[in-house]
Amino acid sequence: xxxxxxxxxxxxxxxxxxxxxxxxxxxxxxxxxxxxxxxxxxxxxxxxxxxxxxxxxxxxxxxxxxxxxxxxxxxxxxxxxxxxxxxxxxxxxxxxxxxxxxxxxxxxxxxxxxxxxxxxxxxxxxxxxxxxxxxxxxxxxxxxxxxxxxxxxxxxxxxxxxxxxxxxxxxxxxxxxxxxxxxxxxxxxxxxxxxxxxxxxxxxxxxxxxxxxxxxxxxxxxxxxxxxxxxxxxxxxxxxxxxxxx
Amino acid sequence: xxxxxxxxxxxxxxxxxxxxxxxxxxxxxxxxxxxxxxxxxxxxxxxxxxxxxxxxxxxxxxxxxxxxxxxxxxxxxxxxxxxxxxxxxxxxxxxxxxxxxxxxxxxxxxxxxxxxxxxxxxxxxxxxxxxxxxxxxxxxxxxxxxxxxxxxxxxxxxxxxxxxxxxxxxxxxxxxxxxxxxxxxxxxxxxxxxxxxxxxxxxxxxxxxxxxxxxxxxxxxxxxxxxxxxxxxxxxxxxxxxxxxxxxxxxxxx
Numbered sequence: 301x302x303x304x305x306x307x308x309x310x311x312x313x314x315x316x317x318x319x320x321x322x323x324x325x326x327x328x329x330x331x332x333x334x335x336x337x338x339x340x341x342x343x344x345x346x347x348x349x350x351x352x353x354x355x356x357x358x359x360x361x362x363x364x365x366x367x368x369x370x371x372x373x374x375x376x377x378x379x380x381x382x383x384x385x386x387x388x389x390x391x392x393x394x395x396x397x398x399x400x401x402x403x404x405x406x407x408x409x410x411x412x413x414x415x416x417x418x419x420x421x422x423x424x425x426x427x428x429x430x431x432x433x434x435x436x437x438x439x440x441x442x443x444x445x446x447x448x449x450x451x452x453x454x455x456x457x458x459x460x461x462x463x464x465x466x467x468x469x470x471x472x473x474x475x476x477x478x479x480x481x482x483x484x485x486x487x488x489x490x491x492x493x494x495x496x497x498x499x500x501x502x503x504x505x506x507x508x509x510x511x512x513x514x515x516x517x518x519x520x521x522x523x524x525x526x527x528x529x530x531x532x533x534x535x536x537x538x539x540x541x542x543x544x545x546x
Numbered sequence: 547x548x549x550x551x552x553x554x555x556x557x558x559x560x561x562x563x564x565x566x567x568x569x570x571x572x573x574x575x576x577x578x579x580x581x582x583x584x585x586x587x588x589x590x591x592x593x594x595x596x597x598x599x600x601x602x603x604x605x606x607x608x609x610x611x612x613x614x615x616x617x618x619x620x621x622x623x624x625x626x627x628x629x630x631x632x633x634x635x636x637x638x639x640x641x642x643x644x645x646x647x648x649x650x651x652x653x654x655x656x657x658x659x660x661x662x663x664x665x666x667x668x669x670x671x672x673x674x675x676x677x678x679x680x681x682x683x684x685x686x687x688x689x690x691x692x693x694x695x696x697x698x699x700x701x702x703x704x705x706x707x708x709x710x711x712x713x714x715x716x717x718x719x720x721x722x723x724x725x726x727x728x729x730x731x732x733x734x735x736x737x738x739x740x741x742x743x744x745x746x747x748x749x750x751x752x753x754x755x756x757x758x759x760x761x762x763x764x765x766x767x768x769x770x771x772x773x774x775x776x777x778x779x780x781x782x783x784x785x786x787x788x789x790x791x792x793x794x795x796x797x798x799x800x
Contacts, residue, residue, distance in 0.1 A: 356663065383729055384685035388625065391678050395670065399718065403666050403711065410659035426721070430782075435725035436678050442721030443674060447714035449705035451658045458659055527782070530728045538729055 302326045305368045305409075307349065307402070308375025310336040312472035313422065316495035317372055318342055324499075329365050331358065332375065349375050349401045350393040359408050366414030370502055373402035373444075374422040378437045380478040380537075381544025390546035391436045398440035403447050410455060418461040420502040421448040425468035425515050428522035430530030433538035434478070452507065461505030465498045468515030480540035487514065570594060571640050571691065573631070575619065575680065576650025578606040580746030581698065584770035585647060586611055596634055598627075598650065621650050622668055624676035628683045635687065642691025646684050647777075648677045649698040653712035655754040666711045673715035678722060688734040695730075696777045697723050699740040701787055709752070716740070720783065727782035739776045740785040744769045 304321045308314040309330035318328045322341035330336060335344035343365070347358040376398045379386045402421060409415050423445040424437075431438035448464040455462050469475050469488040476485075494511040501509035510516045522529045570593050576582040578599035586597050590611035599606055600620040610616060617634035619627040635643070651673045654665050677697060688695055702709055703716035723738035730736055745763040749756055756763065764772075769786065776784035 352667065383726060384682055386682075388628070388679050388682060391682065392625070392675060395675050395678065395718075399674070399714065400667060400670050403670075403714065404663040407658060407661045407666060408663065430724035430728050431721070432725050432729035435722050435729060438725045439674065439678060439718040439722035443670070443714040443718030446703060446705050446717030447710055450707055450710035450713045452707075454658050454707050454710075526724070530724060534728045534731075 302369045303329070303366065305329050305331070305362070305366075305371040307331045307373055307405070309342070310334055312474050313467065313470055313491045313494055313498075314372070314374040316491040317374060317499060320492070320495045320499055321370070326370070329362065329368075331362065350377075350396045352396070355401055355404060359405065362405075363409065363412045363414045366409065366412075367416045368409070368414060369417035370420065370499075371406070371409065371415055371418075372420045372422065372498075372502070373406060374420075375401070376422065376424075376441075376474075377546075378434060378474065378478045379544070379546035380434045380437070381541055381546070382433075383435045385544045386436070386546050394436055394546070395440050395443075398437070399443040399447075402444060406447075406451070410458065410460065415460050418463060418502045418505050419448075419455065420463040420465055420498065421445070422465045422467065422498070423448070425466050425510065425518060427466050428510075428519040428529075429533055430526065431537070432530065432534045433480075433541050461502075463498075463502045463506055464508050465501065466508070466510045466515075466519065467494050467498070468510070468512060468518060470494055478545055480537055481542050482540065489515070570644045571638075571642065572596070573635075573643060573646040573684070574598070575621070575631075575648050575676075577614075578609065580748060581741060581744055581766050581769050581773065582647075582649040583609065584766035585649065585773065586614060587767075588770050588774060589645075590614060593644070594638075596631075596638060596640070598631060598634075621672040621676035622652075624671055624679050627676055628679045631680060632683055641687065643684060643687040643693045644691050645694050645696065645777075646680075646688060647696045647698065647773075648680060650676070651698065651700075651712075651715075651748075653709055653748060653752040655708050655752045658707070658710035661711060669711040670715050670718075673712070674718040674722075677719055681722070681726065685730075685734070689730075692734075694735040694737065694777065695726070696773070697736075697738040698773065699723075699738045699783075701740050701742045701785060703740055708754075712752075724782060736782065737777055737779075738783045739773045740783070740787075741769050741773065742785070742787045 304326040309318040310332040424441040427445040452462040471488045489512045497511035572593045577586045577597035595614035598619040619630040700716040702713040706713040727736040743763045
């Protein structure tokens with residue numbers, strides 16, 4: 301039976317990925333801070349991915365549960381508001397969950413030979429734009445995206461493909477929590493739809509996947525006119541943010 | 547931008563304001579060697595300096611500009627480094643800051659499939675987490691002084707197979723700068739400069755031998771000159787690649 305790993309699989313995109321993987325016949329190992337309530341075909345590994353010691357304690361068991369045909373590093377948290385008003389501890393947590401832990405986990409799995417197919421790092425559409433109002437989040441997602449780009453060739457030499465996924469806003473609790481007041485929910489993509497596109501890209505070992513036509517347009521605009529798109533993001537997000545949320 | 551407003555009017559309204567180009571109170575992190583030290587030497591001629599590094603004071607005092615203040619702030623523990631910097635600023639009585647150059651950084655070379663967790667964590671802590679937390683802590687002083695925040699990135703920020711963690715950390719700085727430049731526009735000018743290969747001790751510390759290409763590297767003095775020049779430009783990001791420094795040479799310090 302094929303095996304897959306999904307981090308942050310209790311909510312949002314990770315939950316949709318886990319469900320889709322089960323549907324396609326994978327045995328799924330889900331790593332998250334809380335277990336998803338009894339899902340058939342899913343084994344929960346409970347771990348706070350912001351806690352270094354907890355991650356180090358979890359890794360041997362995870363390697364034992366492999367080798368994985370697919371691994372999705374999807375877990376992420378955000379912090380939105382004025383940069384200087386968000387507590388330092390929230391930034392530390394965010395940078396660990398979003399950037400450090402996926403890198404540490406990927407390196408440990410590769411070293412142990414516990415991946416035999418493809419890795420997929422879930423970054424963000426913000427990789428293609430500036431993201432005023434979520435500067436540390438943008439930093440973490442840029443770091444993860446460039447880690448994915450950097451390891452693509454060295455991991456390919458070991459027979460493992462690396463896919464970088466940069467989804468835009470999704471219809472998830474996460475997005476609703478961090479979106480500015482009055483944001484247009486119809487602009488957000490269904491997580492199940494994004495999961496399908498990302499899974500297909502990871503299976504075929506594609507270098508980059510940006511699910512949704514609207515997100516692809518933003519990515520293109522961000523590449524062509526980075527400053528103009530960043531200013532647009534300021535009006536769209538930063539100037540409409542209410543209180544800080546982390 | 548506020549800096550372009552008539553200086554006389556602004557000087558009355560904002561006691562912390564200095565005319566453009568007169569970087570008066572300057573913080574440089576990682577200033578005990580390489581590009582940071584070269585920058586400190588350049589800027590010591592026209593401002594008061596607070597320099598940081600991870601070495602004890604007595605070990606670096608002889609190489610630093612004579613009248614510069616020094617604080618030991620080891621960024622492998624970012625929260626502690628922030629506390630050291632804030633304490634040093636308070637000791638100096640600087641309620642405003644005109645320029646902060648976050649230059650400190652470390653890197654390791656190696657196969658990313660064999661990279662120990664401790665190295666990835668150390669790289670991200672020193673290069674990215676510390677920069678995020680220091681930027682956050684400096685905000686009130688930078689805003690008060692209508693100051694300028696300059697992050698030192700790297701041309702590796704687009705990706706590098708042998709320095710995956712380092713490249714990631716520098717890409718993170720790029721994302722931070724892009725967002726903050728827009729968020730703080732009109733309050734604090736934010737800028738990232740990505741230096742290309744520079745002849746510093748970092749390559750040896752990182753376990754990297756550039757071989758004969760080392761001859762082509764910029765000297766730290768040349769790179770410091772180009773970073774200082776780029777820091778004054780209006781664009782949020784500047785790459786000082788080989789093509790930009792190949793024909794430029796700054797004089798070596800006497």
